[in-house]
Amino acid sequence: GLKAQFPIRLTPCSGDFARSLALRLVASGVQRVVVGSRNANRIPSGLFPDAVELRNQEWAVSQAVCLVFMALFPEHYCSLLGLQSALERKVLVDVSNAAEMNIHRLSNAEQLAELFPNCLVVKGFNTVSTWELQTGAHDGSRQVLICSNSTEGKKKVVQLARQMGFHPVDMGGLSAAREIEVAPLRLLPSWSGPVVVTFLLFLFFYGYGFLRGILLPFLAQGHNAFYRLALDLLNESLPVVALVILALVYFPGLFAAWLQLWSGTKKQLGLLRFLCAALHGVYSLCLPLRRITLRSIVNTAYKQVKTVLGLGVLSLLAVTSLPSVGNTLNWREFMFVQTGLGYIALTLSIMHTFFFGWDFAFHIEAYPFYMPPSYLVAVVLPWIVLVCRCFLLHPCIFTRLTRIRRGWESKHNCPYANISDDRPQGQLLRKLNLQTP
Numbered sequence: 001g002l003k004a005q006f007p008i009r010l011t012p013c014s015g016d017f018a019r020s021l022a023l024r025l026v027a028s029g030v031q032r033v034v035v036g037s038r039n040a041n042r043i044p045s046g047l048f049p050d051a052v053e054l055r056n057q058e059w060a061v062s063q064a065v066c067l068v069f070m071a072l073f074p075e076h077y078c079s080l081l082g083l084q085s086a087l088e089r090k091v092l093v094d095v096s097n098a099a100e101m102n103i104h105r106l107s108n109a110e111q112l113a114e115l116f117p118n119c120l121v122v123k124g125f126n127t128v129s130t131w132e133l134q135t136g137a138h139d140g141s142r143q144v145l146i147c148s149n150s151t152e153g154k155k156k157v158v159q160l161a162r163q164m165g166f167h168p169v170d171m172g173g174l175s176a177a178r179e180i181e182v183a184p185l186r187l188l189p190s191w192s193g194p195v196v197v198t199f200l201l202f203l204f205f206y207g208y209g210f211l212r213g214i215l216l217p218f219l220a221q222g223h224n225a226f227y228r229l230a231l232d233l234l235n236e237s238l239p240v241v242a243l244v245i246l247a248l249v250y251f252p253g254l255f256a257a258w259l260q261l262w263s264g265t266k267k268q269l270g271l272l273r274f275l276c277a278a279l280h281g282v283y284s285l286c287l288p289l290r291r292i293t294l295r296s297i298v299n300t301a302y303k304q305v306k307t308v309l310g311l312g313v314l315s316l317l318a319v320t321s322l323p324s325v326g327n328t329l330n331w332r333e334f335m336f337v338q339t340g341l342g343y344i345a346l347t348l349s350i351m352h353t354f355f356f357g358w359d360f361a362f363h364i365e366a367y368p369f370y371m372p373p374s375y376l377v378a379v380v381l382p383w384i385v386l387v388c389r390c391f392l393l394h395p396c397i398f399t400r401l402t403r404i405r406r407g408w409e410s411k412h413n414c415p416y417a418n419i420s421d422d423r424p425q426g427q428l429l430r431k432l433n434l435q436t437p
Contacts, residue, residue: 017095018071019048020133021125026051028164036060038079061086066156069093069125074108077115088118091153095125098181107177113149120153122146123177124161124168127184142167145183147176198276201244205374206237212371220369240378242276243349247382250342254388257401343389346382353379 018035025033026049036057037043043054053060061068061083068087070077074096080087094109106114109123124146144166148154154170161168171180210233217223353375360366366373392398 015047016130017133018069020130021069021071021095022048022052024133024164030160030163034060034063057083058086061090067091067093067160069095070112071095074111077112081115084116084118087116089120091120091122091150091156092116093122093124093157094177096181097126097184098178101182101185103178103182105178107174107181109147109174109177109181113174120148120150121174122148122150122153122157123171123174123180124157126181128166144168145171145180147171147174147180149174197248198241198245201241202237202276205240205378206233208371208377209233209236209374212368212374216369216371236374238276239349239353240374243353243375243378243382245276246342246346246349247385250346250385250389251381254385254392257392343386346386350379350382350386 022033022035032053033051034053034055035043035048036055036059038057040054040056048054055063057080068090070080070092092112094112096108098108107123109121113119113121124144127143127145142165144161146154146157146161146168147170148157158168158170210229213233214225214228217225356375361373361376392401
């Protein structure tokens, strides 16, 4: 059977990971797991599973058959130099992470390979948390990033990762460890752009509303409406931001579709859009409490019907954007929710905007200082997206677009477009349904 031994230095950090790793190895059916420590007698009883043997480092390494997990901090690698002969030709799995975001220096795994040149150093399991090791791969990420210059060592670690219930991903040579080690240090890397876009949109519409409805009336007429900053103006800005973000989610796809027609050849923003819409819904329900009369509440509840419908559709979009939910859907179901229901949500949001302000938009009082209301500014891009989408649904355009996406090209781009139909090549293309119309 597969045997795994790994020396650890008993510090609060390495102890948690080593204990979780030992627990997972035992639960995965590894016949023998040995923990090597400089002083095994100092390990409290019950800290590791009963099936795990607690020994000193020299004895643990001498009993190792193939795999040794280096579950200690990189600065303590030198303390194992006395075990070089015992570790020779064994697979050393480096599970450490980088201390800083610097991919231009040698990784911990590369430094370990320099210290133990006769060992097969493999980088892996550093992106797996102690929680995922304890609960199993089904409750966390199944991917284990692995890299090494040794095909033999990589093969053994891949086999062990699969036995533990994880999905190993081969990242290439040991130089890839620089990227793998800094991966756990990145804080939501894919969210920075969407958050900045959302913040700038909110800043623009909030500043626009403040200038139009509060600052200019105060300077020109002496009307003090600064009390609207905390609640009313915030509630006016959130829905227009959500509406513009919803349009931005589908705008690149429309642009690409029109580009394909001309030439012949989306998760974080959605969740932020849902956050803005949800906050708008909460504020819209809280504001009527300031006008507690029965008639006002009934009218407000009636006006919120489209808001609730749109928010419900956005909730489906937000939930299916989560990987744990989206992975349970097939491609057709996912596209129906994200595209079909997405445009339904966009339509409901535009209807909600027009329902609230269609009559007010034609009054001269709605344009103080020649500045239109925020919702009219915000509805321009969503309306353009919706109209362009309707054009793409026209049978003539939709058919041509579908053919292009299935490999068709225009005659000036297709090298086979001038082949005559009566030649063998032309007949073959026609039979394969690849001839351009």
